[in-house]
Amino acid sequence: MSKERVDVLIIGAGPAGLAAAISAKEHGIDSVLVLERENQPGGILKQCIHNGFGLRRFNEELTGPEYAQRDIDRANELGILIQCNTSVLSVSCDRKVTCVSVEYGFQVIECKAIILAMGCRERPRGAIGIPGTRCAGIYTAGAAQRFVNLEGYIPGKRIVILGSGDIGLIMARRLTLQGARVLACVEVMPYSSGLNRNIVQCLQDFNIPLLLNHTVVDIKGKERIGSVTVAKVNDLREPISGTEIEFDCDTLLISCGLIPENELSRGAGVVISPVTNGAIVNEKYETSVEGVFACGNVLHVHDLVDYVSSESYRAGKAASEYVMGECESDNMIIEVKDGYGVRGVVPQMIHKHVDDSVSLMFRPTKVFHNCEVVIKSDMETIYRKKVRVLTPGESSIIQMNSDIIMGINSKVITVDIE
Amino acid sequence: MKLSKTADLIIIGAGIVGCSIARELSRYSISVLVLEAGFDVGEGATKANSGIIHAGFDAIPGTKKALYNVKGAEMYPSLCKSLGVAYKQCGALVIALSEDDRRTIKALLNRGISNGVKGLEIIEKDEVLRLEPNINPDTVCALYAPTSAIVSPYEVAFALADDAACNGVEFLFNERVNNVSRNNEGYCITTDTTQYNCHSFINCSGTSGAKIHNMISDTKLFSINRRGQYYLLDKLKELPFSRTIFQCPSTMGKGVLVSPTIHGNTIIGPTAEDIADPDDKSTTKEGLADIVIKSRRIWPNAYFQNSITNFSGIRSHLESDDFIIGEIDNASGAFEVIGIESPGLTSAPAIAEDICNEIVNRFHLEHKKAIVQYKCPNRSFGEMSDIEREQAVISNKLNGNIICRCEMVTEAEIRAAINRPIKAKSIDAVKRRTRAGMGRCQGGFCTSRIMSIITEETGLSPVEITKSGGDSYLLMGDLTEFLRSTDNE
Numbered sequence: 015m016s017k018e019r020v021d022v023l024i025i026g027a028g029p030a031g032l033a034a035a036i037s038a039k040e041h042g043i044d045s046v047l048v049l050e051r052e053n054q055p056g057g058i059l060k061q062c063i064h065n066g067f068g069l070r071r072f073n074e075e076l077t078g079p080e081y082a083q084r085d086i087d088r089a090n091e092l093g094i095l096i097q098c099n100t101s102v103l104s105v106s107c108d109r110k111v112t113c114v115s116v117e118y119g120f121q122v123i124e125c126k127a128i129i130l131a132m133g134c135r136e137r138p139r140g141a142i143g144i145p146g147t148r149c150a151g152i153y154t155a156g157a158a159q160r161f162v163n164l165e166g167y168i169p170g171k172r173i174v175i176l177g178s179g180d181i182g183l184i185m186a187r188r189l190t191l192q193g194a195r196v197l198a199c200v201e202v203m204p205y206s207s208g209l210n211r212n213i214v215q216c217l218q219d220f221n222i223p224l225l226l227n228h229t230v231v232d233i234k235g236k237e238r239i240g241s242v243t244v245a246k247v248n249d250l251r252e253p254i255s256g257t258e259i260e261f262d263c264d265t266l267l268i269s270c271g272l273i274p275e276n277e278l279s280r281g282a283g284v285v286i287s288p289v290t291n292g293a294i295v296n297e298k299y300e301t302s303v304e305g306v307f308a309c310g311n312v313l314h315v316h317d318l319v320d321y322v323s324s325e326s327y328r329a330g331k332a333a334s335e336y337v338m339g340e341c342e343s344d345n346m347i348i349e350v351k352d353g354y355g356v357r358g359v360v361p362q363m364i365h366k367h368v369d370d371s372v373s374l375m376f377r378p379t380k381v382f383h384n385c386e387v388v389i390k391s392d393m394e395t396i397y398r399k400k401v402r403v404l405t406p407g408e409s410s411i412i413q414m415n416s417d418i419i420m421g422i423n424s425k426v427i428t429v430d431i432e
Numbered sequence: 433m434k435l436s437k438t439a440d441l442i443i444i445g446a447g448i449v450g451c452s453i454a455r456e457l458s459r460y461s462i463s464v465l466v467l468e469a470g471f472d473v474g475e476g477a478t479k480a481n482s483g484i485i486h487a488g489f490d491a492i493p494g495t496k497k498a499l500y501n502v503k504g505a506e507m508y509p510s511l512c513k514s515l516g517v518a519y520k521q522c523g524a525l526v527i528a529l530s531e532d533d534r535r536t537i538k539a540l541l542n543r544g545i546s547n548g549v550k551g552l553e554i555i556e557k558d559e560v561l562r563l564e565p566n567i568n569p570d571t572v573c574a575l576y577a578p579t580s581a582i583v584s585p586y587e588v589a590f591a592l593a594d595d596a597a598c599n600g601v602e603f604l605f606n607e608r609v610n611n612v613s614r615n616n617e618g619y620c621i622t623t624d625t626t627q628y629n630c631h632s633f634i635n636c637s638g639t640s641g642a643k644i645h646n647m648i649s650d651t652k653l654f655s656i657n658r659r660g661q662y663y664l665l666d667k668l669k670e671l672p673f674s675r676t677i678f679q680c681p682s683t684m685g686k687g688v689l690v691s692p693t694i695h696g697n698t699i700i701g702p703t704a705e706d707i708a709d710p711d712d713k714s715t716t717k718e719g720l721a722d723i724v725i726k727s728r729r730i731w732p733n734a735y736f737q738n739s740i741t742n743f744s745g746i747r748s749h750l751e752s753d754d755f756i757i758g759e760i761d762n763a764s765g766a767f768e769v770i771g772i773e774s775p776g777l778t779s780a781p782a783i784a785e786d787i788c789n790e791i792v793n794r795f796h797l798e799h800k801k802a803i804v805q806y807k808c809p810n811r812s813f814g815e816m817s818d819i820e821r822e823q824a825v826i827s828n829k830l831n832g833n834i835i836c837r838c839e840m841v842t843e844a845e846i847r848a849a850i851n852r853p854i855k856a857k858s859i860d861a862v863k864r865r866t867r868a869g870m871g872r873c874q875g876g877f878c879t880s881r882i883m884s885i886i887t888e889e890t891g892l893s894p895v896e897i898t899k900s901g902g903d904s905y906l907l908m909g910d911l912t913e914f915l916r917s918t919d920n921e
Contacts, residue, residue: 120821138872157876166910167908232717
């Protein structure tokens, strides 16, 4: 078994992996390797041919492939090695990575630091537990997007979309433009989990009804799907009998949330948060396993790729510092907890002595208007920020300066919405 | 005008029973044709059941169910070994939650002893909880059956069918039998497209069993379609149960069970609902809710958050409550194996052996000289150790391309599955042979990749590829052509 050595190994060449690799290289690490299972870098951006990417990072609207290409170009410029068509099989707690590819066969790579950047996958029908038949024509929105945008096929002609995640909304528009009929977008919650701009541009502009507080209760069809039954739900998200509407359709797209892809992380012994389904990390994005970092959608599901890039850039820098031994060992850890109205704050831990400001990201649990995000240490408020509107479809980000953090005297701080 | 085709013997149905018989008969000098209504082997009850090789304590002594269950269970270890199919003797517990239940369990123990089941014993609460810490703490005692085992029922059927095919049995799919009648030579079996003439036939058509029986026999039978719904939970490092756990049985069958599967998932079910349509394999809100409630008797903390799919299967229940096996009265050469519900999977090899012997003696068949012993590839890439994986990639480079990441299925494995003796040309056919698409993402990632490989191997275009035969097409056309067609509307 041939063994190779790498300083910083990055798993995944999507936007997170690319940014982390660029950052590690820019911060002085020469030996950087990115492993990618597909035949080219770019990750999910390759199939996101719509625009709207990069507004925050580049101040312009790019398509997914354009956004990815900027990072790919930069990585090439820096001479970063991206090994495609390579699947990682396992990551061990002592940072050995096994992988296979047709070209290189079975490899074992010993790494000084590993950055997990595997992204996320879509929640399938089975995980939602929709009853009915198991006929053809039921796809996750991303799978349908791949068929249309990368392979040139139309998955269906009369379509119902369950869930109002961004990919589902984007596909509603994409399939309509392609000549299909999108009958409805059905959302079990009283609000959409997608970006507001997508509701407007992808549904409203095409007169596609968004049925909030509704869900799919039955799927009919023997070979290909023939219809779905949609019903209204009560406050407990249970279907109300008597409210059923049947839609004759040949396709059901599911856009019901994303799950960070942490099978490799778990295998390495990384502690996973039950809230984010991603690793528990500190402000350096280091996981519970020393020298293993996580960033992007494998850490927590982001709303904008711009945030994935900035987060991953920070993770790449931290990994490079770790490799160069620039980590302070004697440093108190402060735990960051979700308070009222807050779900999934990342990072979950902060070192008391930090050099830079720390950004805390979270999702509100529901829609809030004219509220304040408040951070408390014991009973003392250490941070307060007014916000006009918070919605679960969009991430909230708080920048905490290092002096605020250094002034914290308790071991726990809590983020609340008031 | 229908096509016409002739065979010495026709087997109706390519489920576990039909495939077991086909393999047995393939050793003899007789031309055998299998007609299957579905698009693949094992499309009926075979693909959707608990996958348990029952020890044999449940059936009433003296019944065919009891006889074949015990005999079949003994045959499975060597059968699976020779076919290269996984088999695991994980053992089973039937739990008693009250002193009333204890009486039932004692009766089961006695039944099991009369049926000749080995190793049965009643174990008390402490021992039960020691073996299975997640079990209902209200358990009083349990019947422990160490010989109970698990298999993947459709994988067994595929291997049996491939073995039969290697030895000359012809399998025809999408051939639903509409009529069976007598003719001078024997019997005439008609499907939508073809008229088949044969000397002899064996009806092992699952839910169509009684219907086909009634086409030939004056003694009319009535069968009930009993649907069972299941939940399948994701693989975990530590499964909640390492043995099959049954509740005390009731008149509707063995009730909801919780069991590990051969591939390391947890299966929970089945329900028992009598339904009119033998093809209605849908799951229902009520059925799934019922599983959740009933499973709590075994597993109070049962959680369904990591469910990866739910499905249902339909078994055929006869009023006699026993299998019917043998030649139909006053119909020489017309054999049947019907009413095959639980323990049908377990019984199939033993039933096949008996039916085969009867046919061999009747028609004075000779044993073939050259037999091909088909064997599935031993271990899947996903189950290999690192050293084995390294070897696998060296021996076939295409093992270096992982197509299904959840179940770690390689391109080499998918190409091999497509080209098994009975070709796999649909997504579900590939899925059941390789497990690609059976993991937690349920094909979200690999479906389009598998379609490309099927296209390369079979010459089908992507729009011709189905999920599961018939009209279950995955795509509705080429993008530009579709846009052009809507412009014209």
